[in-house]
Amino acid sequence: MEKLSILIIDDEEDMRHLVEMYLENSGFHCFSASNGQEGYAILKDTYISLIILDIMMPDEDGYVVCKRIREKYNIPIIFLSAKGEEWDKVQALQLGGDDYLVKPFSPGELVARIHAVLRRSGITKTDSYIQVGKIIIDRLARKVSVEGESISLTLKEFELLLCFVDHQSQALSREQLLDFVWGIDYIGSLRTVDTHIKTLRMKLGVGDYIQTVWGIGYKFEVPVQ
Structure with missing residues (x-):
């Protein structure tokens, strides 16, 4: 590498x-x-x-x-x-x-x-390209596309998506997502996570990939076709 x-x-x-x-x-x-x-x-x-x-x-x-x-x-x-x-x-x-x-x-x-x-x-991974469902991610270039269409994400939205992909099917709390993406020293509200996920769902156009787990937080899972 x-x-x-x-x-x-x-x-x-x-x-x-x-x-x-x-x-x-x-x-x-x-x-x-x-x-x-x-x-x-x-x-x-x-x-x-x-x-x-x-x-x-x-x-x-x-x-x-x-x-x-x-x-x-x-x-x-x-x-x-x-x-x-x-x-x-x-x-x-x-x-x-x-x-x-x-x-x-x-x-x-x-x-x-x-x-x-x-x-x-997510840029220390040796596997640069990842495909999950309709989403293709290039970790090193920090690019995302859905069904061939390029999607523009902010740095935190991109890191959030990588966090979900690296923990597929795992229920993650808002606190865990804050630690993974914003760092343990982040000073701010848990609602930051909700806001970024709402925007991420909208941009990706495959909002059902990011599921709300009531009482816990969220999980990423590609629906079975």
């Missing part, structure tokens, strides 16, 4: 080299950028599996860079920052970040966070 590529965006050269060394030693292929503009150029021409993004940068800070990336890409993002206040973490996650790591950090923790985010995104 080819190495997954990670983009590191940080204005501190020493930090970029340090993170790159950690990740290369852990089996990843790295690209690095000193600012958002360099990062956008790399994203335009390169398939990236995950982005490591510093917050405190001149010109465009990490929040602005994240917002601009989210306008075009659903690539998972882990924020790095010396700012450890709760509001900083909440803002980063609300803007589309998938995790938040406070400097200084250990190499082991960084790699563990990366694997956790990739696992939730």
